[in-house]
Amino acid sequence: MKNPDEREIIKTFQKRFGKTGFLADDVEVIKIGSCKFIAKSDMLVQSTDVPPRMKIADIARKSMVACVSDFSCKGVKPQFATISLSIPRGFTQKMINDLADGFASASKEFGLKIVGGDTNQGKELVIEVSMFGAGNKKIPSRGSAKIGDIIATSGPFGYSxxxxxxxxxxxxxxxxxxxxxxxxxxxxxxxLQFGLQAAKYFSSSMDSSDGLSITLNDMSEQSKKRFVIFGFPTEYDIVEFAAxxxxxxxxxxxxGGEEYEMVFTVSPLYLHQIRKMARKLQVPLFEIGYVARGKDVxxxxxxxxxxxxxxxxIHLRS
Structure with a gap:
């Protein structure tokens, strides 16, 4: 028997927690009283998530970017965060200062407040970030695409x-x-700003950080629709580099992966509004396909x- 990968591990835990009908999404939406409470956790592990040459302050920022990107595609503003750290022996005071500077700078950049966390010793740097927000508006899921919708991305793929x-x-x-x-x-x-303004028009959406193929397939499967792609969301210099x-x-x-772009579907009725927002915010919008009856991408x-x-x-497989 082969060892389980990330997706299989998640399914195992879902069964144990009694969530057999659970569908994975970018954020967790919990209703508390009359308010929707939005939460997201993500973990950065130095050996698998940090490329060579990345500065420590940028590592701290990247750990927060992963959660912010998930909030972005749902049109929800993250307001608070907790950070838990596994720090290996040998980390100098300067390295700790650089981590702190990265977190402080990112919290200011994305307009949220860090309110707590935990610090422990480990064999490598591990950063776990949990983010929280609130709101009562409708949040687009991964699985709510409609036949006839246009499939679009908030930027090009291939640079990462x-x-x-x-x-x-x-x-x-x-x-x-x-x-x-x-x-x-x-x-x-x-x-983030594009998501906060445009998500109200999305029929479905998902952050793309593990690869565009995974994102499109997840959205297609959960929507139970066929995603027909007729164009690559990329730029000419990527084509030239590949050749x-x-x-x-x-x-x-x-x-690929690590793009932190949003992939979404939208009714043709709202394309004008989406295009107008993208131009105003200088977001390079790519309209790459449409949703049809059937299955697969x-x-x-x-x-x-x-x-x-x-x-x-995919962790534990890739």
Whole structure:
């Protein structure tokens, strides 16, 4: 019997907790009295989540970005956070100061307050962030896409995966492209303001941090609809980088990860509003497909549908 991966472990716990009908989503919505309480927890582990060359302050920021991105795609503002740390022996006071500076800077950047947490000793740096917000408005789920909806992303895909290939596998790139990729790898910025304004028009939405293919497949499965993709959400310099280094463009775009972009579906009736918001906030909107009757995620190649299989980052498998 093979060892379970992240998805199988989650299913095991759900059964033990009596949540057999539970559907995974980006945030937890709990009704307390007349108010909806929104919560999200995410964990950063140095050996699996931190690329080489990342500064300690940026590691702290990244641990918060993961939760903020989940709030963003639901249109909910995170208000408070707790942080729990596993610190290895050998961490100097300067390193602790850099961690503190990263958390303080990120909390100011995203407009939230850190209210507590825990500190412990471990073999490597581990940061667990829990974020909280509140609100009574309708929150789009991963599984509420409607037939005829347009599928869109809040930005391009491929820069993070290209950057990791440059760092880890020594792929070649021109200085301008390298700078763009390093910015995405080291300091990704979730589209919080766009999400807060636009999510009321989304029929479904999901943060994409483990890979676009995983995101699209999760949304398709939960919506019980077919996602038809007719365009790549990417830029020409990604296409050029893939061609020069003989990399499959589909792998860069669909099987990467760490983008922290939102993927959403929206009725054609609301496209004008979404486009207007994106222009105002300088969000590079990509309309990549539509929702149809059926199942699976398919890419139209020469007018023929080809299934996009689940690929990306899955803990304990990837």
């Amino acid at each position: 995966s290209s950057g990791l290939k440059i760092i880890l596998n020594k792929y070649k790139a021109n200085p301008r492209f390298l700078k763009k990729c390093m910015g995405k790898v080291m300091r990704s910025t979730p589209r 020069k280094n003989k990399i499959d463009l589909k792998d860069l775009v669909f099987c 398919v890419l139209m190649e020469k007018f023929k549908p080809k299934k996009i299989k689940r690929c990306g980052w």
